[in-house]
Amino acid sequence: MGPPYNLTRSDLSLAATVTVNLGFFARNFYDSKTIDVVSAFARFYNTTPNATDSEVLAFSGARPRDFDILMAMVDAETFRESIFWVDALADYLPRTPGAGHILVPVFTVFTVLTTIIIALRLYSRQTVAGGVRGYDWLMVLGYFMTLVYSSSALYHAVNINTGSQFWDYTWNEIALQQIVYMCLDVIYPITSLIIKSSLLLFYYTLSPARYLKWSVWATFGFTCATALTAALYSVLRCRPVNFWAEWFTSTCDPHQTIPFLVTGSLMILSDVIIWVLPLPMVMRLKLYRRERIAAIFTFSLGIFACIAAIFRLKALHKYFLTDSGTGRYPIINTWGVVELNLAIICASAPALRALCIKHAPKLLSYGSNGSESNSNGSNGSSNGGGPSDRARKNTRSVHGRVIVHHDQIRPSDLASLRSGISRTGSGWSDVEKSVHYSSTSRIGSPV
Incomplete structure (x- = not known):
């Protein structure tokens, strides 16, 4: 009725x-x-x-x-x-079904996809880059935290969110809702911070440029402060913390939506800063136009995660506090799941591209046209003073120019290059010159 x-x-x-x-x-x-x-x-x-x-x-x-x-x-x-x-x-009150059903396919698709991406990322680091680095393990932690967030959101959507109004819930269900809400509101910014920290650590090791390192530290401080503020506010916005157990004597911030919108906006700002941070460095590299476009595209994929964060913020503004219930909260969680998973996927793009360059170069129009063979007769290689065989295997020729991916250079290769080759440049092959230029400028190209 x-x-x-x-x-x-x-x-x-x-x-x-x-x-x-x-x-x-x-x-x-x-x-x-x-x-x-x-x-x-x-x-x-x-x-x-x-x-x-x-x-x-x-x-x-x-x-x-x-x-x-x-x-x-x-x-x-x-x-x-x-x-x-x-x-x-009672018979005239609206009974709107919960919105939890929308999270089920989103959780399934992104969990499977992100799991595959993380596995490929680790395989790429191990086989192409010579080992898994600290920022990779940090991203693995972000992946597991994302899985915790997504699973908790799915549990709430399927087992708790059966309706959209308070009168369709028992008090035990309402109290459990508040507990899950608080946990999700704490897990989300912490997980986002871990993923962003992995990216920033990757940027920090990417280039010796002082401006980039200072930018990374400043961005990390801003990101950390924003995420921790959001997490602490989620816990302390009501007194006592377990306000659902002391409903009549508890006091809560009457304007809860505003702090969440402010911290959410600042987190989106940090997203934008992080994803554009390496672009000036890419623009300064001496790359062909196609290489430059590919590098910019690789680092700019994070814009999709930023878009998901904007939609989450919009859903937060619309559904966080409603007149008759909080049953639309799964819509907020759905965008949170999309955002975190997209951030992991986009952050893994450089490692996946390195894997494609090594195992499927034709997918990225990387092919060999004889440049590698030009280095076989060089003076340095004949007497053991040239690059190691591994370094030669990790080179690719694009229109006559040798490209060395930053994930394809091992420390032992750099040591061989720097100790065995004269820095005067005499007697160098084209391959050796390209490798030495890339390694000394910033340890390889970001593409």
Whole structure:
């Protein structure tokens, strides 16, 4: 049955307030839907119109102090009238299904895809770059944290979010919702911080340029401060922290949406800074146009994660606090799952590109046209003073120019290059000159 024409938005908000307060008050009914608790109280007052305070306490199972607080908020007559009013509207209150179903396919697709990407990333580092680095392990931690966040959001969406209004939940379900909300609001910024820290550490080791290192430190400080502020606010926005256990005596920030929007906007700003941070360095490299475009595209993939973060912030503004419930919260979680997984996938793009260059060069138009063979007769290679065989295998020729990927250079190759080749340049082959230029400028090209 649909709502009557005169059931306004304020009426729905008042009905939600009555059901939530009565649901917490009636401890004997914590496993009953709050609207059923209202109906039970309406029947109780109909059969016992002159019920005493002790009879109300016995029927509801409420604590005496909760009853005193409730009666201080509204008198006994108003309390009864509000119960009868909501009970009369019970058949007209909207019952909107929960939005949890939208998270199931998103969780499945991104979990499988991100797992494959992380596995390929580690394989690329081990086989192409000579070993898994610290920033790779940090990204693995971010992957597992993303899995924790996604699994918790999925559990909430499937097992808790059965409706979109408070009157369709039991008090135990409402309390569990608040616990899950808090956990998700803490896990999300921490997971984002770990993923961003992995990227920043990668940038820090990418180039010896002082401006980049200082930029990385400044960005890390800004990102860390923003993420920790968001996490701490999620925990401390209400006193006590477990406000669902002390509903009548707890105090919460009445403007909770604003801090979440501010911290969310700052986190998006840090996303943008991180994804554009290496672009000036790429522009300064002496690369062919196609190589430069490929490098810029690789580092700019993070814009997709930024877009997902914007949609999450928009959903947060729309659904975080509603008039009659918080059942649309899975929409916020869905965009959070998309954003975190996209950040991991985009951050792994350089390692995947290195893997393609080595094992499937034709996919990126990388082919050999004889440049490698030109170095076989060089003076340095004949007497053991040239690059190692591994370094030669890790070179690729593009239109006559040798390209060395930064993930394809091992420390032993650099040592061989720097110790065995004269820096005067005499007697160098084209391959040796290209490798030496790349390694001394910034340990290889970012493409």
